[in-house]
Amino acid sequence: MNEEITLKDFLSIGQNAMASRVVQHEDATDNYNNDFMNLLATPRLIHWAIDASIKAIDPYLPEDYASIGLSINFVHTAPTSLGMTVTVHASIIAMTERDVTLSIKAWDEQGEIGHGLLKRAIVLKKAVLEKAEERTRLLLIRQANEQVKDME
Known part of the structure; x- marks a missing residue:
């Protein structure tokens, strides 16, 4: 993270977001190899927890930053x-210079269905994209070298 920003200038303990969704077939366990049908799949619930955590953090960061x-x-x-x-609720419970910890709670009409902790790093978007580009470039070089070896 760029040393120029201080998270506490943009985020605060207790800052939160909440989102509600109706469980659809694309959210269900039917999409996985298991014995259960027509139930909310854990990966989808975790996806919704991640979405809520992003909603609690990213809109408040400077434009060049993301979590x-x-x-x-x-x-x-x-x-x-x-x-x-x-309904999934994400609330900031701790911060360091570089990351944010959120408490996640999820419930349906009958009560709690999940809870946990999620940690997100605050990063300069450009730096992440440059690192991804460099990793891709190195992979392409490695693949090209392997193809040359195979031709020998």
Whole structure:
């Protein structure tokens, strides 16, 4: 992260976001190899937790910055059927110079369905894109070298 910004100038403990969604078939366990049908899949719930965390952070950062995922520790505690409404709440509970920790809570009409902690790093967008470009360039060089070896 660029040393020029201080997270506390843009974010604060308790800052939060909430989003609600109706569980659709594309969100269901049917899309995975398992024995359960028509239930909210854990990966989709985690996706929604990530979306809520981004909503709690990114709109408040300077334009050149964004948050990226570092880690998640999440427990999916109860099943949710198709057609039920899920609400996910993300709240900032801690910050360092470079990252933000959020508490995640999720529930449907019947009560809690999940909770956990999510950590996001605050990064300069340009730096991340440059690093990705460099990694891609190195991969292409390695692949080209392997093709040359194969021709010998």
